[in-house]
Amino acid sequence: AQTVTQSQPEMSVQEAETVTLSCTYDTSENNYYLFWYKQPPSRQMILVIRQEAYKQQNATENRFSVNFQKAAKSFSLKISDSQLGDTAMYFCAFVPSGGSYIPTFGRGTSLIVHP
Amino acid sequence: SQTIHQWPATLVQPVGSPLSLECTVEGTSNPNLYWYRQAAGRGLQLLFYSVGIGQISSEVPQNLSASRPQDRQFILSSKKLLLSDSGFYLCAWRSEDEKLFFGSGTQLSVL
Numbered sequence: 001a002q003t004v005t006q007s008q009p010e011m012s013v014q015e016a017e018t019v020t021l022s023c024t025y026d027t028s029e030n031n032y033y034l035f036w037y038k039q040p041p042s043r044q045m046i047l048v049i050r051q052e053a054y055k056q057q058n059a060t061e062n063r064f065s066v067n068f069q070k071a072a073k074s075f076s077l078k079i080s081d082s083q084l085g086d087t088a089m090y091f092c093a094f095v096p097s098g099g100s101y102i103p104t105f106g107r108g109t110s111l112i113v114h115p
Numbered sequence: 116s117q118t119i120h121q122w123p124a125t126l127v128q129p130v131g132s133p134l135s136l137e138c139t140v141e142g143t144s145n146p147n148l149y150w151y152r153q154a155a156g157r158g159l160q161l162l163f164y165s166v167g168i169g170q171i172s173s174e175v176p177q178n179l180s181a182s183r184p185q186d187r188q189f190i191l192s193s194k195k196l197l198l199s200d201s202g203f204y205l206c207a208w209r210s211e212d213e214k215l216f217f218g219s220g221t222q223l224s225v226l
Contacts, residue, residue, distance in 0.1 A: 033213060043203055045217035064151070067205075091158065100166075101147050101209050105160040 002027045004094050006106035013082045014114050020067075021077045021109050023092030029053075031097045034068065034075045039089040039108070048090070051075060053097075082113045117142035121135045121206045121218030126135055136221050138206030141187065147161040147209035148189040153220075159205065163214055165189060175221075201225045 003026045011020035025034070036048040051059045051068045058066050063083075067076045079086055092106040121138045128134060140146055141212050150162040161174045163181035178197050182190045189206060206218040 035215065037217075043220050043222075045205060045207075045220075047214060049218060050214060095213075095215065097213065100214075102161070102164065103149070103207075103215055105159045 002029070002094050002104045003095070004104050004106040005056055006090075006092055006109050008109045009107075010110045010112070012095045012112045012114060013079075013105070015082055015084060017082055018078060018080050019082055019111065021079075021090050021092075021111065023075045023077070023106055025073050025075065025092075025094045025104075027073070027094065027096070030094045033095045033097055035093040035095070035106075036064075036066070036075075037091045037093060038086075039091065040085075040087070045091075049077070079111075083095075084113050086114060087111060087113045117210060117216075119208055122217065122222060123172040123221060125222045126224070128196050128223065130197060130198055130225055131195045134187060134191070134196050134200070134223070136204055136223075138184065138189045138191075139187055140155045140208045146211075147188055148183065148208040149169070149209075149215075150189065150191050151174055151205040151207060153204050153205060160216075163191070197224045198225050205217070 021106045032053045034051045038046045038048050049059050049061045049064050051066050055061045058068050063080045065078045089108045089110050091108045093103050118141045149164045151159045153159050165183045166169050179193050192208050204221045207215050
């Protein structure tokens with residue numbers, strides 16, 4: 001069974017600064033996807049970014065980028081130029097590719113962006 | 116375009132009453148569908164998933180059941196709600212490009 005660990009229950013950052021959220025996972029799978037989701041106060045789960053395990057290049061989406069370290073089973077999210085609208089819960093998720101597509105989520109990190 | 120609809124947005128039900136939450140997906144066929152529950156301030160718990168019509172897998176034994184009567188419709192039900200069934204329920208679907216997208220959720224309060 002896979003496990004996903006987000007060791008930072010809460011984080012805070014000043015507006016316009018950079019923050020990194022941590023995620024580690026445990027799996028025996030070789031091919032999988034990793035995701036970061038954002039859940040603002042509206043509680044809508046919004047896909048932020050996806051990384052495919054077979055790709056060495058780190059995924060980026062505008063101000064959001066990841067640091068994917070496959071050997072270390074680490075998948076951190078970097079938010080650059082933080083904005084007030086980035087205030088939200090952030091969830092890391094692991095999904096094995098091929099066969100059953102059963103996502104496993106971490107417990108989340110609450111990020112507060114201060115003005 | 117592919118979209119997911121989930122309703123109602125909020126629901127207040129008395130203990131012992133039945134429940135039916137509905138989720139539909141548009142713009143795709145035969146998607147994997149999922150029901151998650153999120154307790155206040157907690158992570159997501161997978162309740163059910165479905166890979167096709169009539170095919171339901173349960174992840175957690177509970178007071179709830181799920182059905183998939185049509186390809187793009189996923190229903191979460193209960194015959195008699197318990198206080199512990201309160202929570203935020205999210206429907207999700209697996210897109211053709213292997214991403215997971217969520218509906219807007221239903222806040223269920225059982226009183």
